[in-house]
Amino acid sequence: MIISKLKEALICLKAGRVTLPYPFAPRVPEEGFRGRVVVEAEKCIGCGGCAEVCPPRCIEITDPGREKRVLEFLLERCTYCARCAEVCPEKAITVTKEFETATNDRQDMHMRVEVFMSTCGRCGRCYEAPTPLDRMMVTGFRPPTGHQGGA
Amino acid sequence: MAIKDYLRKFFPRSLWVYHVNTGACNGCDIEVINVLTPYYDAERFGIKLVGSPRHADVLLVCGPITRQVAPAVKRVYDAVPAPKLVFAIGSCACGGGMWFDTYNILGGADKVLPVDYYIPGCPPRPEAILYGVAVALGLAPKKTAPVYARQKFLDLVESRAEPQAAPQARESS
Numbered sequence: 553m554i555i556s557k558l559k560e561a562l563i564c565l566k567a568g569r570v571t572l573p574y575p576f577a578p579r580v581p582e583e584g585f586r587g588r589v590v591v592e593a594e595k596c597i598g599c600g601g602c603a604e605v606c607p608p609r610c611i612e613i614t615d616p617g618r619e620k621r622v623l624e625f626l627l628e629r630c631t632y633c634a635r636c637a638e639v640c641p642e643k644a645i646t647v648t649k650e651f652e653t654a655t656n657d658r659q660d661m662h663m664r665v666e667v668f669m670s671t672c673g674r675c676g677r678c679y680e681a682p683t684p685l686d687r688m689m690v691t692g693f694r695p696p697t698g699h700q701g702g703a
Numbered sequence: 704m705a706i707k708d709y710l711r712k713f714f715p716r717s718l719w720v721y722h723v724n725t726g727a728c729n730g731c732d733i734e735v736i737n738v739l740t741p742y743y744d745a746e747r748f749g750i751k752l753v754g755s756p757r758h759a760d761v762l763l764v765c766g767p768i769t770r771q772v773a774p775a776v777k778r779v780y781d782a783v784p785a786p787k788l789v790f791a792i793g794s795c796a797c798g799g800g801m802w803f804d805t806y807n808i809l810g811g812a813d814k815v816l817p818v819d820y821y822i823p824g825c826p827p828r829p830e831a832i833l834y835g836v837a838v839a840l841g842l843a844p845k846k847t848a849p850v851y852a853r854q855k856f857l858d859l860v861e862s863r864a865e866p867q868a869a870p871q872a873r874e875s876s
Contacts, residue, residue, distance in 0.1 A: 570741055570742055571743070574743065574833055574834075576842075579830055581830075592852075593852035596854070607801050608794070608799075608800055608803065610798075619857070620861075625850075627823065628798030628811070628821060629797065629799055629800050629803055630794060631794050631801060632794075650846075651824065651830060651834075652830075652831060652834045652843075652847075653822075653847050654821065654822045654823075654831060654832075654845070655820070655838075655847045656819060656820050656838070656845070658813070658821060659849050660845075661797070661847065661849075663849070663850040663852070664850070664852070665852045665853070666852070666854065666857055668854045668856045
């Protein structure tokens with residue numbers, strides 16, 4: 553009885569300390585972790601593909617002026633699926649490893665990106681660019697094969 | 704007064720939490736339990752899971768507020784004694800998540816309760832939850848801020864368009 557208890561104590565001592573020193577020492581997430589998304593405004597073409605595939609529809613697109621398109625990322629309901637980064641044709645959206653996003657203000661989780669939209673030279677209005685999904689409806693959903701016209 | 708200062712100094716170090724699932728998928732619940740394991744060991748900071756809201760200082764709300772659970776959540780909030788905090792854990796509790804506009808979901812936790820701290824993530828990492836608690840306790844600084852990005856070309860276009868809208872301003876300058 554006592555020996556078994558002593559054995560138990562020995563096992564506990566052998567285990568050592570497993571607790572991470574996390575809030576006092578930084579910790580880098582492992583490879584493949586998806587954290588907060590970051591948008592490079594200069595690369596964005598305003599196609600709206602990200603808003604189309606976003607499962608919680610947290611990307612809201614508005615056109616306040618003739619030459620401006622505003623993308624509002626409401627990241628409080630982002631599910632970190634990274635489909636926006638996957639579908640972005642210009643690779644403007646990248647997924648960072650940032651996970652320390654706790655905040656006391658809901659506004660801190662908002663991201664606003666303003667993009668210049670080119671206008672039609674004749675009528676001066678914005679024209680709707682086809683989303684990547686529309687493009688795929690024409691070219692097909694399969695990756696391009698090596699030879700053409702096999703079938 | 705001295706006792707008050709004393710309490711203010713030592714009371715925040717032992718937050719007793721009550722965990723409320725308001726319709727979550729259990730992902731956030733598992734991460735909350737993960738925080739209490741020896742690996743992350745939230746008990747270092749005096750955080751303890753209690754079985755009754757009357758013993759608690761903090762409500763951990765996971766999941767979107769469903770229409771059925773909303774009155775119960777209000778009752779739980781009223782049962783917590785007065786200096787109380789509400790943590791919204793996960794994307795669903797922060798802003799409604801994927802279900803923010805469905806017919807049986809009222810929205811995030813802030814539609815029903817006054818939320819003090821938001822911890823977004825789907826689910827948030829255990830470290831993220833610990834970080835949120837550390838921010839609440841004043842152990843770590845807040846790192847996020849609203850992001851505003853803008854294409855440089857837009858500035859050029861708007862600066863050119865502005866004099867047309869207000870010609871008087873251009874003449875005076």
